[in-house]
Amino acid sequence: MRIVTLPGDGVGPEVTREAVKVLTGVCDVHGIDLSLEEHLVGGTAIRNAGSPLPRETAEACSAADAVLLGAVGDPEFDNLLPEQRPEIGLLKLRQVLGGFANLRPARAVPALMDSSPLRRDIFEGTDLLIVRELLGGLYFGEPRGFRNDNTEAFNTMVYSEDEVRRVARVAFQAAQNRRGKVTSVDKANVLETSRLWRQTVESVSKEFPGVELDHLFVDACAMHLVTDPRRFDVILTENLFGDILSDEAAVLTGSLGMLASATIGGPIDLFEPVHGSAPDIAGRGVANPLGAIASAAMLLRYTGGHETAARSIEDAVASVLDEGYRTPDIARGSGENIVSTEEMGSHVAKRAADNSRSGLAYHAV
Numbered sequence: 001m002r003i004v005t006l007p008g009d010g011v012g013p014e015v016t017r018e019a020v021k022v023l024t025g026v027c028d029v030h031g032i033d034l035s036l037e038e039h040l041v042g043g044t045a046i047r048n049a050g051s052p053l054p055r056e057t058a059e060a061c062s063a064a065d066a067v068l069l070g071a072v073g074d075p076e077f078d079n080l081l082p083e084q085r086p087e088i089g090l091l092k093l094r095q096v097l098g099g100f101a102n103l104r105p106a107r108a109v110p111a112l113m114d115s116s117p118l119r120r121d122i123f124e125g126t127d128l129l130i131v132r133e134l135l136g137g138l139y140f141g142e143p144r145g146f147r148n149d150n151t152e153a154f155n156t157m158v159y160s161e162d163e164v165r166r167v168a169r170v171a172f173q174a175a176q177n178r179r180g181k182v183t184s185v186d187k188a189n190v191l192e193t194s195r196l197w198r199q200t201v202e203s204v205s206k207e208f209p210g211v212e213l214d215h216l217f218v219d220a221c222a223m224h225l226v227t228d229p230r231r232f233d234v235i236l237t238e239n240l241f242g243d244i245l246s247d248e249a250a251v252l253t254g255s256l257g258m259l260a261s262a263t264i265g266g267p268i269d270l271f272e273p274v275h276g277s278a279p280d281i282a283g284r285g286v287a288n289p290l291g292a293i294a295s296a297a298m299l300l301r302y303t304g305g306h307e308t309a310a311r312s313i314e315d316a317v318a319s320v321l322d323e324g325y326r327t328p329d330i331a332r333g334s335g336e337n338i339v340s341t342e343e344m345g346s347h348v349a350k351r352a353a354d355n356s357r358s359g360l361a362y363h364a365v
């Protein structure tokens with residue numbers, strides 16, 4: 001597998017380093033041929049190459065099997081126009097790679113029941129998958145801009161049937177391999193794009209008679225996510241709603257630092273934790289690397305088809321949490337062992353490699 005890593009800004013490099021450590025270890029044991037190439041993106045790319053997505057980065061990513069990204073975003077550039085900011089590097093990259101379905105799984109972790117501000121009886125057993133449309137909607141709609149001497153600003157929310165259909169199919173297929181339920185989330189009581197979204201999802205659902213479909217308005221969905229999250233299996237939604245709902249869903253896992261994502265459907269897959277560059281904690285070695293590490297596991301699963309290797313990482317994360325290791329964001333109770341980003345990565349890397357070795361030995365028998 002040819003992988004391009006884009007550590008990016010803030011905690012991005014800190015968590016990506018740990019994800020790469022775990023990935024390399026597991027690939028070694030499994031004999032998976034892995035080549036890694038690091039490139040610039042985001043604020044660090046603006047500083048060092050004059051653009052948030054330098055051409056060299058885009059070309060390297062286009063020639064890779066998959067891209068593993070840390071995070072972009074830097075307060076130094078916060079006052080710039082959207083098209084000059086680090087975030088545009090990520091948005092352009094998503095367009096270049098072409099993946100339109102962003103999968104964001106959120107599971108309640110048994111070892112982290114006390115790390116969430118939610119009551120255990122509300123969220124214990126939650127296991128949901130947000131399928132977020134990633135290349136359409138307000139993020140990319142034209143026209144956009146400022147007018148009337150910068151006293152007005154406007155964006156365009158636009159979706160075509162084709163854009164909705166292709167991401168809906170991904171959601172229904174995912175549901176077939178899970179608990180067979182899709183909840184489509186929109187604002188069809190107000191928005192035309194949502195009316196089209198709902199009709200199109202309804203028509204796609206006929207291709208999947210075994211999957212149950214229901215619809216929620218996004219405001220109600222936001223409420224149900226924290227009052228009755230077990231009602232959800234697959235949540236299918238458009239770009240901006242998915243962005244917001246996935247940070248909310250992170251509360252169910254204990255921390256935003258836990259959430260991983262895979263972007264599939266296009267020529268080149270993209271894997272990134274859901275969180276951002278976390279400037280408030282960057283450079284201190286305290287960021288939670290588990291979202292980035294779980295994104296590397298998704299890379300093995302979705303791009304490589306290496307299910308056993310992916311599982312060995314996910315099982316390692318569960319074991320390390322069972323043993324009480326915590327980065328500060330998921331530390332709550334007593335009897336926990338607070339570790340740095342790097343220590344957490346090393347614990348997971350060791351167990352993942354051990355799991356892989358014993359798994360391989362088991363298969364050999």
Ligand code: NAD
Pocket residue numbers: 011015070071072073074075087090255256257258272273274275276277278279280281286287288289291329
């Ligand atoms: P953020 O996700 O960076 O941080 C939100 C909160 O969660 C902060 O308190 C942060 O400390 C905490 N947090 C995030 N990741 C963590 C981790 N791994 N471990 C422990 N705690 C963690 O969101 P923000 O503060 O709204 O945005 C900061 C910058 O990141 C902005 O420039 C934004 O545009 C960018 N951003 C980038 C991405 C991405 O690259 N995919 C995603 C979201 C935000």
Ligand code: IPM
Pocket residue numbers: 072073087090091243274276
């Ligand atoms: C995310 C981020 C990005 C998004 C930003 C940084 C462009 O918030 O991946 O969730 O809004 O998609």
Ligand code: MN
Pocket residue numbers: 243244247274
């Ligand atoms: Mn986001």
